[in-house]
Amino acid sequence: xxxxxxRTVCAHDCPDQCSLIATVExxxxxxxxxxxxxxxxxGFACTKVNREHxxxxxxxxxxxxxRRTGKKGAAEFVPVTWDAALDEIETRWTAIVREDGPLAILxxxxxxxxxxxxxxxVLGFFHALGASRLKAGTVCDTCAYDAWExxxxxxxxxxxxxxxxxxxVISWSADLHTTNVHMWPLIEEARRRGATLIVIDPRRxxxxxxxxxxxxxxxxxxxxxALGMMxxxxxxxxxxxDYIARxxxxxxxxxxxxxxxxxxxxxxxxxGVAAADVERLARSYGRARAPYIRLGQGMTRSAQGGAAMxxxxxxxxxxxxxxxxxxxxxxxxxxxxxxxxxxxxxxxGPAKTREVNHSRMGDALLTMKDxxxxxxxVAANNPAVTCPDARAVRRGLAREDLFTVVHDPFLxxxxxYADIVLPATTYLETEDFHRSYGSYYMQRAAxxxxxxxxxxSSLAMAQELAxxxxxRDAVFSMSMDELIATIFRGARGPITSVDPAxxxxxxxxxxxxxxxxxxxxxxxxxxxxxxxxLAAQGIAAMPDWAPDAMETRDAGRWPLKLLTAPGxxxxxxxxxxxxxxxxxxxxxxxxxxxxxxxKRGLRxxxxxxxxxxxxxxxxxxxxxxETAPGLVLVVGQRPSGESDDTTVxxxxxxxxxxxxxxxxxxxxxxxxxx
Ligand SMILES: Nc1nc2c(c(=O)[nH]1)N[C@H]1C(S)=C(S)[C@@H](COP(=O)(O)OP(=O)(O)OC[C@H]3O[C@@H](n4cnc5c(=O)[nH]c(N)nc54)[C@H](O)[C@@H]3O)O[C@H]1N2
Ligand SMILES: Nc1nc2c(c(=O)[nH]1)N[C@H]1C(S)=C(S)[C@@H](COP(=O)(O)OP(=O)(O)OC[C@H]3O[C@@H](n4cnc5c(=O)[nH]c(N)nc54)[C@H](O)[C@@H]3O)O[C@H]1N2
Ligand code: SF4
Ligand SMILES: [Mo]
Numbered sequence: 001x002x003x004x005x006x007r008t009v010c011a012h013d014c015p016d017q018c019s020l021i022a023t024v025e026x027x028x029x030x031x032x033x034x035x036x037x038x039x040x041x042x043g044f045a046c047t048k049v050n051r052e053h054x055x056x057x058x059x060x061x062x063x064x065x066x067r068r069t070g071k072k073g074a075a076e077f078v079p080v081t082w083d084a085a086l087d088e089i090e091t092r093w094t095a096i097v098r099e100d101g102p103l104a105i106l107x108x109x110x111x112x113x114x115x116x117x118x119x120x121x122v123l124g125f126f127h128a129l130g131a132s133r134l135k136a137g138t139v140c141d142t143c144a145y146d147a148w149e150x151x152x153x154x155x156x157x158x159x160x161x162x163x164x165x166x167x168x169v170i171s172w173s174a175d176l177h178t179t180n181v182h183m184w185p186l187i188e189e190a191r192r193r194g195a196t197l198i199v200i201d202p203r204r205x206x207x208x209x210x211x212x213x214x215x216x217x218x219x220x221x222x223x224x225x226a227l228g229m230m231x232x233x234x235x236x237x238x239x240x241x242d243y244i245a246r247x248x249x250x251x252x253x254x255x256x257x258x259x260x261x262x263x264x265x266x267x268x269x270x271x272g273v274a275a276a277d278v279e280r281l282a283r284s285y286g287r288a289r290a291p292y293i294r295l296g297q298g299m300t301r302s303a304q305g306g307a308a309m310x311x312x313x314x315x316x317x318x319x320x321x322x323x324x325x326x327x328x329x330x331x332x333x334x335x336x337x338x339x340x341x342x343x344x345x346x347x348x349g350p351a352k353t354r355e356v357n358h359s360r361m362g363d364a365l366l367t368m369k370d371x372x373x374x375x376x377x378v379a380a381n382n383p384a385v386t387c388p389d390a391r392a393v394r395r396g397l398a399r400e401d402l403f404t405v406v407h408d409p410f411l412x413x414x415x416x417y418a419d420i421v422l423p424a425t426t427y428l429e430t431e432d433f434h435r436s437y438g439s440y441y442m443q444r445a446a447x448x449x450x451x452x453x454x455x456x457s458s459l460a461m462a463q464e465l466a467x468x469x470x471x472r473d474a475v476f477s478m479s480m481d482e483l484i485a486t487i488f489r490g491a492r493g494p495i496t497s498v499d500p501a502x503x504x505x506x507x508x509x510x511x512x513x514x515x516x517x518x519x520x521x522x523x524x525x526x527x528x529x530x531x532x533x534l535a536a537q538g539i540a541a542m543p544d545w546a547p548d549a550m551e552t553r554d555a556g557r558w559p560l561k562l563l564t565a566p567g568x569x570x571x572x573x574x575x576x577x578x579x580x581x582x583x584x585x586x587x588x589x590x591x592x593x594x595x596x597x598x599k600r601g602l603r604x605x606x607x608x609x610x611x612x613x614x615x616x617x618x619x620x621x622x623x624x625x626e627t628a629p630g631l632v633l634v635v636g637q638r639p640s641g642e643s644d645d646t647t648v649x650x651x652x653x654x655x656x657x658x659x660x661x662x663x664x665x666x667x668x669x670x671x672x673x674x
Contacts, residue, residue: 001025001026002025003023003024003025003030004023004024004025005021005022005023005024006021006022006024006446006448007019007020007021007022007035007446007506007507008020008022008427008428008445008446008447008448008506009115009427009432009434009443009444009445010045010049010427011113011114011115011118011427011430011432011434011445012048012049012112012114012427012571012574013111013112013114013571013572013574014046014114014179014180014438014571015179015180015183015332015436015437015438015439016040016041016046016180016181016182016183016436016438016439017114017434017435017436017437017438017439017441017443018034018035018038018040018041018045018046018049018182019034019035019037019038019041019441019443019508020032020033020034020035020041020045020049021033021034021035022052022428022448024448024449027449027450028053028056028057028449029052029053029056029057029428029448029449030053031053032045032049032050032051032052032053032428033045033050035508037507037508038441038443038508039161039441039508039510040160040161040182040436040439040441040508041182041508042182042185044182046181047568047569047581048569048570048571048575048578048581051578051580051581052428054578054579054580054581055426055575055577055578056426056428056429056449056452057452058410058577058578058579060410060411060577060579061409061410061423061452061453061455061577062408062409062410062411062415062421062422062423062424062453062455063079063423063452063453063454063455064079064080064081064423064453064454065079065080065081065082065084065085065420065421065422065423065454066078066079066080066411066418066420066421067079067080067084067085067088067419067420068418068419068420072397072398072399072400072417073394073397073398073416073417074416075411075415075416077421080420082454082456085420085422086464086468088420089405089420089465089468090468090469092375092403093105093375093403093469094469096374096375096403097129100371100372100374101130101371102129102130102131102132103130103131103132103353103354103371104132104371104372104373104374104375105126105129105131105132105373105374105375105376105377106131106132106133106134106356106364106373106375106376106377107122107125107126107129107131107375107376107377108122108123108126108133108134108136108377108378108379108381109122109123109379109380109381109407109458110134110136110358110378110379110380110381111136111137111140111380111381112380112381112574113380113427113430113432113458114434114437115427115430115432115433115434115445115459116339116341116344116432116433116434116435116487117344117432117433117459117480117483118380118427118430118432118457118458118459119380119458120341120344120345121344121458121459121462121463121475121476121483122379122458122459122461122462123344123345124344124345124346124347124462124473124475124476125462125465125466125469125471125476126377127345127346127347127348127349127353128346128347128348128349128466128471128473129349129469129471130349130350130353131353132353132354132355132356132368132373133353133354133355133356134355134356134358134361135355135356135357135358135661136358137358138357138358138359138656138660138661138662138663139358139359139386139387139388139662139663140297140662140663141297141300141332141662142660142661142662143297143300143301143305143306143309143657143658143659143660143661143662143663144295144297144300144305144309144331144660144662145331145332145660146306146659146660146662147300147305147306147307147308147309147310147313147659147660148295148309148313148331148332150306150310150522150528150531150533150534150659151310151313151314151317151522151527151528151531152313152518152520152521152522152527152528153520153521153522154335154521155335155336155518155519155520155521156330156332156333156334156335156336156440156518157295157328157329157330157331157332157333157518158292158322158327158328158329158330158517158518159330159440159513160183160186160294160330160333160438160439160440161186161439161440162292162325162326162328163183163186163187163190163292163294163326164186164189164190164193164326165190165193165290165325165326166190166195166288166290166291166292166326166327167190167194167195167196167288167289167290167291167326168195168196168198168284168285168288168290168291168292169187169190169191169195169196169197169198169291169292169293169294170197170198170199170200170285170291170292170293170294171187171197171198171199171200171201171207171211171294171296172200172222172293172294172295172296172299172312173200173201173222173295173296173297173298173299173300173308174201174207174294174295174296174297174298175201175203175205175206175207175208175296175298175565175566176207176294176296177205177206177207177210178205178206178207178565178566178567178568179296179566180294180438182439183294183438184207190292190326191212196212196213196284197210197211197212197213198211198212198213198214198215198281198284199211199213199214199215200215200217200222200225201214201215201216201217201298202216202217202218202219202563202627202628202631203216203563203565203626203627203633204216204625204626204627205565205626206568215273215277215281216272216273216627216628217271217272217273218270218271218272218628219302219561219563219631219666220299220302220303220304220305220308220548220551220666220667221270221271221272221304221308221545222271222299222308222311222312223304223307223308223310223311223312223543223544223545224262224266224267224270224271224545225267225271225273225278225311226308226311226312226314226315226543227258227259227262227267227311227543227544227545228262228263228264228266228267228271228278228282229278229281229282229285229315230254230255230259230262230282230311230314230315230318231259231260231262231263231264231267231282232264232278232279232282232283232286233282233285233286233318233319234255234259234318236282236283236286238282238283238286238287238319239251239286239318239319240318240319240320242320243317243319243320243322243323244317244318244320247317247322247323247520247526247527248317248526248527248528248529249522249524249526249527249528249529249530250528250529250530250531250541250542251317251318251529253529253530253542254529254530254542254543257542258542258543258544262545264276264278264279270545272628285315285319286319288319288321288327289324289326289327290321290324290325290326290327291316291319291321291327292321292326292327292328292329292330293312293313293315293316293328293329293330294329294330295309295312295313295329295330295331297331298565298666299312299666300657300662301564301657301662301663301664301665301666302657302664302665302666302667303548303550303551303655303657303658303664303667304545304548304657304658305657305658305659305662305664305666306539306657306658306659306660306662307540307543307544307545307658307659309331309659310543310659311543311545312329313329313331314527314529314543315329316328316329317527317529322517322518322527323516323517324517327517328517328518330438332437332438333436333437333438333439333440334435334436334437336440336493336511336513337435337442337491337493337495337511338491338492338493338494338495338496339435339487339488339491339495340486340487340488340489340490340491340492341487342490343475343486343487343489343490344475344483344486344487347473347474347475347476348471348473356368356373357656357661358383358387359387359388359654359656359661359662359663360389360654361383361387361393361396362387362389362390362391362392362393362394362395362396362654363389363392363396363654364396365393365395365396365397365399365402366392366395366396366399373402374401374402374403375402375403375404375405376397376402376403376404376405377404377405377406377407378404378405378406378407378408378414378418379406379407379408379424379458379461380407380408380424380458381414382408382412382413382414382572382573382639383414384397384412384413384414384416384417384640385412385413385414385572385573385637385638385639385640385647385649386572386573386637386649387649387663388649388652388653388654388663388664388665389614389649389650389652389653389654390647390649390650390652391614391615391650392654394413394417397414397417398417403419404417404418404419404420405418405419405420405421405422406418406420406421406422407421407422407424407458407461408421408422408424409423409424409425409426409455409577410576410577412573412576412639413573413639413640413641413647422456422461423453423454423455423456424455424456424457424458424461425451425452425455425456425457426452427445428447428448428449429447429448429449429450429451429452429455429457430445430447430457430458430459431444431445431446431447431480432444432445432459432480433445433480433483433484433487433503435511440510440511440513441508441509441510441511442503442508442509442510442511443503443506443507443508443509444480444484444503444504444506445506446506462476463476463477481504484500484503485500488500494511494512494513494514495511495512497512498511498512529542530542534659539658539659548667550655550667551667551669554667554669555669557669558612558669558670558671559630559669559671560592560596560630560631560632560669560670560671560672561630561631561632561666561668561669561670562631562632562634562648562651562652562665562666562668562669562670563627563631563632563633563634563666564633564634564635564637564648564665564666565633565634565635565636566635566636567585567635567636568585568635569581569582569584569585570585570636570638572636572637573637573638573639576638576639576642582642585636585638587619587620587642587643588619588620588634588636588638588642588643588648589619589620589621589622589634589635590608590610590619590620590621590622590632590633590634590672591621591622591623591624591626591627591632591633591634591635592621592622592623592624592632592633592672593623593624593625593627593628593629593630593631594623594624594625595629596629596630596672597621597623600672600673600674601674602621602623602672602674603621603623604621604622604623605620605621605622606620606621606674607619607620607621607674608620608621608672608673608674609672609673609674610632610634610648610651610670610671610672611651611670611671611672611673612651612668612669612670612671614650614651614652614653615646615650615651616646616650617643617646617647617648617650617651618643618644618646619634619643619648621672632670632672634648637649649665651668651670652664652665652668653667653668655667
């Protein structure tokens with residue numbers, strides 16, 4: 001048969017949400033390319049998805065349902081039919097619900113399929129069932145978004161496409177060249193028009209190497225740096241007093257009570273950025289016509305991450321940049337779409353239920369009572385690798401009396417502990433509707449090829465499980481057209497002018513954004529330098545920075561601090577089934593500054609052990625001055641099969657960040673030994 005091309009949407013957990021053109025020949029994906037007609041995708045896909053045909057048709061895919069025969073974790077399974085697998089799930093869950101109630105079940109789909117329905121309907125099913133619910137995303141972005149919300153309310157940031165008209169771009173704790181590659185050409189366009197690019201990151205990332213100025217800040221000290229910039233802006237008369245009076249709340253108090261303590265010399269001592277550089281950075285920012293900040297999440301995955309995000313997100317408020325085209329800041333865009341996701345995610349079921357924090361899943365599996373967790377359903381997530389304290393997660397998963405079902409295209413470290421493994425489709429075998437979290441585009445995705453082997457989609461699973469467990473909400477038997485109509489029906493904001501029927505052509509569509517930048521949705525209706533809402537929760541009303549007692553204690557015991565960063569050839573573990581990318585990423589390694597390596601008598605290429613109170617992890621050493629002395633850089637989270645049955649998150653605690661109960665990977669102290 002002649003090859004055909006099909007337009008679809010990339011569903012990986014990535015802010016770009018590319019429109020893709022897939023070429024299909026004889027029922028197989030042979031090629032995936034970026035859509036030239038999508039302005040943000042601009043005709044190219046990333047290095048990972050350029051080889052997507054290898055992931056879809058990987059020989060490592062799980063092809064049929066599997067039933068456990070060996071010990072948990074041993075990955076000994078036999079193939080079973082779908083009917084047998086589903087019968088067993090139905091029987092076990094029904095008995096558990098009868099004996100202990102639905103709270104004894106924890107079920108969810110996480111973010112590896114970004115489609116609104118493949119994720120949302122699974123969540124909706126467990127909500128309607130009355131099961132315990134995952135407070136998801138604490139491993140990723142709850143700290144970042146709760147901090148943004150405290151400042152701005154539930155709104156998106158300035159349009160990333162406007163960055164071409166900025167004259168000063170700051171990439172603050174994001175390696176855009178890796179995690180947001182389609183923002184890069186826009187920044188390059190701004191630079192061609194005269195803009196300067198500054199990267200604030202403890203690591204000399206690929207983005208930092210390409211920037212006009214790289215500022216290597218000490219991990220966990222960004223709040224101090226941003227407050228130091230505000231100190232200088234106020235002193236130099238670079239504050240937009242009109243904007244402050246018109247659109248913000250509490251700057252006067254911050255200026256009086258907090259900023260005097262953040263002199264450039266004190267900020268230098270905290271952040272490691274020279275006082276003269278703090279001054280220069282503040283002046284460049286204050287004098288720019290339309291400075292734009294891309295806020296990244298790296299700085300929020302640590303004890304003081306919320307304060308860091310708040311302080312950085314408030315900077316454009318000081319100079320009035322939020323209201324200027326080309327200026328302002330963006331952390332994310334998703335919420336601005338205003339779709340009625342509740343109709344899918346909470347179709348019926350209790351208003352409130354028991355929550356399990358994603359980053360403390362291990363504790364919950366091991367200690368939760370009244371009722372204890374007796375069943376677990378995991379889709380689109382690999383917690384045995386990606387959650388902090390991964391050893392505790394594995395201990396929980398190893399419970400013989402826990403009935404675990406894992407739905408995944410691959411036999412992951414988590415799936416190895418399952419009682420039943422269900423073969424999942426990849427997104428190219430599904431249809432869905434998408435709205436980006438890193439741009440203002442939405443698009444309907446077409447199915448490109450038939451499900452491989454006996455794989456089923458998360459959407460199909462939600463519908464089937466609902467039928468079997470007697471959950472009767474209408475959303476579990478709707479067509480794609482009806483589902484899309486449902487989330488548009490209860491929508492709010494500018495999207496109400498869009499007729500969802502026009503999306504049937506699978507073309508990308510941009511959300512019609514109002515002019516004049518974000519419209520603050522805080523309780524005061526203003527950008528909040530001072531937050532009563534946070535104060536009422538016992539959190540500092542204004543961003544601040546002071547040494548963290550627990551970090552100071554740990555730093556006294558362990559000489560090095562962990563810095564983790566996303567991998568270029570990976571997204572967490574989602575591409576591990578692609579042999580080419582696995583080879584390109586190389587063996588798991590950690591990076592140490594030459595001075596630290598010399599101190600320990602270590603050489604490039606040595607096998608080393610990373611050690612702290614939580615355990616030991618083995619990797620290969622790379623000696624590099626990409627980071628300052630005092631740090632250990634580990635790029636990506638890798639399946640433990642690649643590193644002697646260990647993974648970096650075995651060293652990270654389940655401590656919460658200051659805001660949003662987020663994970664604190666970056667507050668980990670350790671040592672590296674031969
Ligand atoms: N040390 C450290 N740990 C981290 C981070 C860090 O920076 N440092 N980052 C954190 C962040 S930001 C995140 S978001 C988490 C990510 O954590 P995870 O969600 O666990 O990420 P993945 O490893 O991508 O796992 C996704 C799984 O979903 C499967 N999958 C892919 N598509 C589908 C599908 O359509 N259906 C189903 N059912 N399954 C599918 C993949 O095969 C894979 O096994 O990790 C966190 N962990
Ligand atoms: N290739 C690839 N792309 C991805 C992912 C991936 O794993 N691989 N993951 C996807 C997911 S799930 C997410 S959530 C997004 C995240 O994408 P972003 O929001 O862009 O954030 P991160 O890339 O996680 O941020 C990591 C950067 O923050 C830096 N950093 C760490 N601590 C600090 C600090 O204290 N201060 C400062 N200033 N910088 C710090 C790190 O060195 C690193 O360069 O990316 C998505 N895209
Ligand atoms: S850049 Fe992101 S959205 Fe685009 S193809 Fe790659 S993973 Fe998918
Ligand atoms: Mo994430």
